[in-house]
Amino acid sequence: xxxxxxxxxxxxxxxxxxxxxxxxxxxxxxxxxxxxxxxxxxxxxxxxxxxxxxxxxxxxxxxxxxxxxxxxxxxxxxxx
Numbered sequence: 001x002x003x004x005x006x007x008x009x010x011x012x013x014x015x016x017x018x019x020x021x022x023x024x025x026x027x028x029x030x031x032x033x034x035x036x037x038x039x040x041x042x043x044x045x046x047x048x049x050x051x052x053x054x055x056x057x058x059x060x061x062x063x064x065x066x067x068x069x070x071x072x073x074x075x076x077x078x079x080x
Contacts, residue, residue, distance in 0.1 A: 001032045001066075005076045009062070012079035016060070024056045024079060031064070031074055051077070 005013065013021060030037045031054055045053035045063060054062050056079065063078045 001074055003028055003032050003074045003076065006078075009076045009078055016079060020056060020060050020079075023060070024062065027054060027056050027062070028074075028076065035066075 013024065016024070027040060030040055031042070035042055039055070041055040042052055045051045050065055052064050052066070054064065056062055060080065062076055062080075064074050064076045067073045067075060
């Protein structure tokens with residue numbers, strides 16, 4: 001799987017504290033390797049629009065979709 005960030009996600013990432021950025025990088029790597037990794041606590045956030053939620057840390061979450069083409073892609077839409 002590959003990972004892409006939307007412009008909104010990039011803005012959220014840049015505005016986030018350094019500690020959150022570092023935690024997000026770790027979690028995003030885990031997401032690409034294994035959607036079901038326990039520390040992600042990934043769950044379907046919006047069934048209708050196929051939006052998932054993952055955990056960065058106790059206070060921060062990120063939202064993403066998965067595109068199943070020839071090579072699956074994770075598109076991170078927001079961080080907050």
